[in-house]
Amino acid sequence: MVLPSVLQPLAGGQSFLTAPADTAVTVEGVLDEVTGEYPALSRRLRDETGAIRRYVNIYVNGNEIRRLQGLATEVSPGGEVLIIQSVAGG
Amino acid sequence: MGGMATAESYVLAIGTKKGLWLATSPDRKDWSLSGPHFLMSEVPSIGIDTRDGRTRILVGVRSEHWGPTVFHSDDLGETWNEPEQGAIRFPEGTDAALERVWQIHPDAESRPGVVWAGCEPISVWKSTDGGEHFELNRGLWDHPHRGEWGAGYGGAAAHSIVVDHTGEKVHVAMSTGGVYRSLDGGSSWEPRNKGISAYFMPDPNPEFGQCVHKIAADSAVDGRLYAQNHHGVYRSDDDAENWESIADGLPADFGFVMLTHPGRAGTAWVIPLKADGERIPPEGRLAVHRTDDAGATWKRLDAGLPEKEFNSVLRDAACVDTAEPAGVYFGTRGGSVYASADEGEHFAEVASHLPDVLCVRASAVSGAALPGAALSGSAVSASAAGA
Numbered sequence: 006m007v008l009p010s011v012l013q014p015l016a017g018g019q020s021f022l023t024a025p026a027d028t029a030v031t032v033e034g035v036l037d038e039v040t041g042e043y044p045a046l047s048r049r050l051r052d053e054t055g056a057i058r059r060y061v062n063i064y065v066n067g068n069e070i071r072r073l074q075g076l077a078t079e080v081s082p083g084g085e086v087l088i089i090q091s092v093a094g095g
Numbered sequence: 096m097g098g099m100a101t102a103e104s105y106v107l108a109i110g111t112k113k114g115l116w117l118a119t120s121p122d123r124k125d126w127s128l129s130g131p132h133f134l135m136s137e138v139p140s141i142g143i144d145t146r147d148g149r150t151r152i153l154v155g156v157r158s159e160h161w162g163p164t165v166f167h168s169d170d171l172g173e174t175w176n177e178p179e180q181g182a183i184r185f186p187e188g189t190d191a192a193l194e195r196v197w198q199i200h201p202d203a204e205s206r207p208g209v210v211w212a213g214c215e216p217i218s219v220w221k222s223t224d225g226g227e228h229f230e231l232n233r234g235l236w237d238h239p240h241r242g243e244w245g246a247g248y249g250g251a252a253a254h255s256i257v258v259d260h261t262g263e264k265v266h267v268a269m270s271t272g273g274v275y276r277s278l279d280g281g282s283s284w285e286p287r288n289k290g291i292s293a294y295f296m297p298d299p300n301p302e303f304g305q306c307v308h309k310i311a312a313d314s315a316v317d318g319r320l321y322a323q324n325h326h327g328v329y330r331s332d333d334d335a336e337n338w339e340s341i342a343d344g345l346p347a348d349f350g351f352v353m354l355t356h357p358g359r360a361g362t363a364w365v366i367p368l369k370a371d372g373e374r375i376p377p378e379g380r381l382a383v384h385r386t387d388d389a390g391a392t393w394k395r396l397d398a399g400l401p402e403k404e405f406n407s408v409l410r411d412a413a414c415v416d417t418a419e420p421a422g423v424y425f426g427t428r429g430g431s432v433y434a435s436a437d438e439g440e441h442f443a444e445v446a447s448h449l450p451d452v453l454c455v456r457a458s459a460v461s462g463a464a465l466p467g468a469a470l471s472g473s474a475v476s477a478s479a480a481g482a
Binding site (some may be wrong): 012044045048049050052053054056058060061090091 | 158159160161162164177179180181184185190191192193
């Protein structure tokens with residue numbers, strides 16, 4: 006999973022986090038795995054109900070998951086999950 | 096970075112739409128401004144907790160992207176800490192998520208460690224560890240009226256928490272919903288809005304549903320409360336059983352601010368706005384109004400304020416300190432912050448051209464040096480890295 010620079014301090018300074026998988030896993034599974042030891046990072050991406058925050062966009066292999074199956078979108082082994090914040094605000 | 100201030104200094108924390116600024120002063124007249132902290136995140140709530148021999152600044156921070164959280168600093172903004180699991184989290188089963196922390200209220204001196212929070216969605220929280228972890232008040236969360244509470248323009252939130260000296264009597268105000276009172280420390284709650292108008296509803300005198308903008312307790316008269324309503328300024332002398340208008344003598348009865356004196360009976364401040372539909376100072380002439388007789392009469396205070404000002408002052412963008420005479424502070428949505436060291440008789444501008452001011456809190460700080468605040472990172476997360 007690729008993190009924007011602003012979130013990297015919450016993952017020990019890492020820009021990439023990896024989740025071991027032999028078969029396809031869901032985005033939710035990837036998030037659970039890679040943010041498990043970084044609860045502050047997890048809260049930035051999802052609220053207490055598990056929902057992705059409104060202005061957080063998650064891409065799997067270049068496709069935004071809200072246009073796919075949301076958190077149930079599958080990620081193949083070796084696939085890339087990209088976190089990007091929306092262009093929003095004033 | 097900024098200079099050092101010594102013991103018996105004052106700190107003024109300014110939460111804005113785009114970050115937190117800290118001002119310090121040795122005398123409440125000359126202020127040094129530093130910041131921003133949490134740049135590009137809004138800071139709608141601040142609590143300065145000087146109990147237990149330390150000064151802890153608690154801030155509710157909300158990033159449009161990354162959500163809300165609570166940070167605290169025990170070194171006057173030099174470093175910020177965020178509890179690993181988050182200070183405020185809706186428990187499983189509530190199917191709710193924290194939207195914004197509207198109020199952080201350190202409890203009485205006699206109850207060190209106890210901090211209350213009021214949040215959106217409408218909820219009240221209590222911490223017993225100095226604001227590091229809060230527990231949801233179930234009595235209010237499970238209240239049967241919940242489904243009928245609404246959202247004001249700024250959101251649906253509990254924004255005022257008033258706790259008496261016993262800790263058993265707690266008043267909460269919410270927009271919209273009105274005033275609720277607990278006599279058992281927060282276990283159970285009843286609406287207490289008799290006399291407060293809800294002119295915008297079919298029944299203008301409902302049991303609940305009022306849009307009370309702010310309440311504050313008279314610190315020297317047990318059972319006396321003041322309320323700034325969505326049109327209407329009120330006082331209660333019987334723990335909110337009955338409310339009566341004290342708006343006569345004010346240029347307008349709309350506004351958001353209600354402040355009370357830290358130690359003297361009958362003194363309160365409001366900052367009127369013209370009307371619901373015209374949220375500007377009446378005639379564009381910004382003024383604070385103070386009563387010293389519990390609302391029987393009001394005195395206009397505008398010395399040092401601009402001749403013309405069309406920005407409003409939000410409910411928590413005003414505060415008093417506990418010095419003698421009391422200091423009065425407020426900030427506008429135009430980013431100006433004013434301070435008075437003499438109960439509002441004379442104001443001086445502390446800051447200008449900041450983002451919209453959402454919250455200010457001031458306190459004397461004894462026995463500590465005030466470091467100049469460094470420019471911290473550009474988001475909630477970057478600030479956390481400095482923790």
